[in-house]
Amino acid sequence: MDENRYLVDFDTDELPTEFHDVIIIGSGIAGVYTALEIPEKYDVVILTKETIEISNSVLAQGGIAVSLDKGDSPELHFKDTIYAGAGLCDEESVWVLVNEAAANIETLCQFGVNFDRKSNDELALSREGAHSKNRIIHAGDTTGKEVCDKLISVVRTKQNVKIKERVAAIDLITEDNVCKGILAYHEDSSSYVFYRANVVVCATGGYGQLYSNTTNPEVATGDGAGLAYRAGAELMDLEFVQFHPTVLFHPENKSFLISEAVRGEGAILRNIKGERFMPKYHELKELAPRDIVSRSIFHEMQKTNSNHVYLDITFKGKEYLENRFPNIYNTCLSYGIDMSKDYIPVAPAEHYCMGGIRTDVFGRTNIKGFYACGEVACNGIHGANRLASNSLLEGLVFGRKIGKEVENVIEGSRKEPQKVSIKVKSNRVEKNIDVNKIKKDIQETMTRYVGIVRDREGLEKAKKKVDDYYELIKDMKNNSVSDFEMQNIVLVSKLVIEAALERKESRGAHFRLDYQKTDDENWKRNIIKRKI
Known part of the structure; x- marks a missing residue:
């Protein structure tokens, strides 16, 4: 066996062992929604490295893309996604995403997610960069938190789902390219446990912590990609790392996202001289694809020898901004920035990883019994550049696909599998x-x-x-x-x-x-x- 295959030595015969039908690693939208989509007759455990409330999903502000407007369609959503992906999108995956979006949003509403609505009770739709139509549903500017809070509250009521917090998945245990379970470390007791399962779903998020400036939480250290690669899973598109153009640039905070929805409501970018610059870089101006806006800001900062630019939405009234962007408004105010009067200092920061564990449209990897969804997965939806607000949607659509697939895999093989006996003794020092x-x-x-x-x-x-x-x-x-x-x-x-x-x-x-x-x-x- 390769000396570096596993990060620690272990003997499965001597480890405390738990058996579950399905193990889900990660507690963001992808992980929790997948748990809810697995039939209740199956025993599911969610392992999360921190507490269940800490994930990248919780920090998502803008919203979820779905074609609901009369003038919109899945075909137009497909076209915008393909355009943003710069030639590398997998068309089958994108069709699944746009065609199954509305059904999953309906499920969220049934779970009690409180999206913003118009006076006639229809879902309010806004626009973000590179979308040709208003199709972003949102809950103020804390959409991720609203969705996560509701999903977590629902999953806590499920008798078939256990949640294990402060449990780090270290390595995927495999035999002959078949997943046998997870070697996990319980931080509170400093002990190792072998979680055995027919199916392991990886939903650990991305690898934002590879960068010094990132909007990701400290838990996003690439654990899913790392354990998958060591086990022999294929990784794809790792070079494509998205930088969000507008992250607060303040001495006390360089990781707070100023949502793309602010530009969707008309905010413009100015350099430190106060000059608007996006019209000279792209015809869509402030609503160009994220990679273009980030590079434009980067070039403008170089030209003006500065470390930030400004976002200007001062033409909107205070009351409007407080209602539409309560979290952003109050956070900026806490740093002495009144966005109804002041320009917001911003700079690009790492935000999202297009690459990850290679999967098909059912979340399957090249390791039998090992699945992935959410940011840790790469099924070709995002191509070389993710379209805004497609990420939460991806976790939902493919979480449901995996939930359905689990039944096909497990049915008929629910008995505890044959004993796994693996002993790892390396020369680690x-x-x-x-x-x-x-x-x-x-x-x-x-x-x-x-x-x-x-x-x-x-x-x-x-x-x-x-x-x-x-x-x-x-x-x-x-x-x-x-x-x-x-x-x-x-x-x-x-x-x-x-x-x-x-x-x-x-x-x-x-x-x-x-x-x-x-x-x-x-x-x-x-x-x-x-x-x-």
């Missing part, structure tokens, strides 16, 4: 390493060289640094959640850099100064990473 220092150095390196704008020289510098760390820690004895996270951060950074070096063109969120053209002839294809 104790090392005196400053984990936080390595993490910070990698984050700064990734932000500097593998960010909004890239080139071969910078990517090679990043590769050397990360490769050195990889060699340093590959035989290290891992004893804590921080150790496991660092292993995943180093591994996934290495794979992102390799994919970015390999793709010798600019496409979507991947922009190279040394290959500025999109090269469909050679590069209209996915880069897939798999452990050899």
Whole structure:
């Protein structure tokens, strides 16, 4: 067995063991909704590294894209998604997304999610970048929290679903490319448990913590991608990392998102001289695709030798802003910024990973019994650049697909499977390493060289640094959640850099100064990473 296959030594014969029909790793929208879509006759456990309320989904502000307006259609939603994805979307996946959107939104409403409505009780629809129609449903500017709160409250009532908090999934346990369960670390007791199951669903979110400036919570350390890769799962499109154009730039906070919905309501971008600049970069101006807006801001900051630009929505009244964007308005006010009178200082920050564990439209990976959905998965919906507000929708649509698929997989094989007996004894050694220092150095390196704008020289510098760390820690004895996270951060950074070096063109969120053209002839294809 490969020395680095598992992060810790273990013997399944001696580990405390729990058996469940389905294990779900992650407690964001994708994970919790999947649990709710699995028939109640099955025993489900949700493992979450922190408490169930902490996830990237909770922080989502803008809303969920769905074609409900009379002048809109799934076909138009499909067209906008394909356009934003810059030639790399999987059309089958996108058709599933847009055609099954409305049914899943109806389910959310039945669960009691309180979306904003018009006076006639129809769902209120707003617009975001690169959408040709108003199709974003929302709950103020805290849509993710509203949806998560309701789904969590519902899942807590389900007798067939157990929630285990502060339990970190370390590695997928496999035999002959068949998933047997999860090796997990219980942080409160510092102990390991073998969770056995017929089906494991990975919904751990993305890898935003590879970067120093990110809108992601601290838990987004690429654990799902890391454990999947070590187990032999295919990863795809890792080079495509989306930077949100407008994140608050304040000495006390550089991770608070200023939703794209603010630009959807007419806000304009100004440089530090107060000049509007987006019209000279794209015909859609402030509502161009995110990669274009982020690069435009980046160029404008370089030209004016500044570290931020401004978002201006001062033409809207205070009362309107307080009602439409209560969370953004009050957060800005807490930093002394009254958005009805003041420009909001903003700069791009890492926001979303298009790449992840390669799956089909049913969430299946190349490992039998192992599924993935949400940001950790890559089924080709987002292509090279995610269309705004398609991410929460993806978790819903494909969470439901997996829920239905589970029944097909489990039915007829519900008896506890044959005994799994795996013993791992490696040559890992104790090392005196400053984990936080390595993490910070990698984050700064990734932000500097593998960010909004890239080139071969910078990517090679990043590769050397990360490769050195990889060699340093590959035989290290891992004893804590921080150790496991660092292993995943180093591994996934290495794979992102390799994919970015390999793709010798600019496409979507991947922009190279040394290959500025999109090269469909050679590069209209996915880069897939798999452990050899």
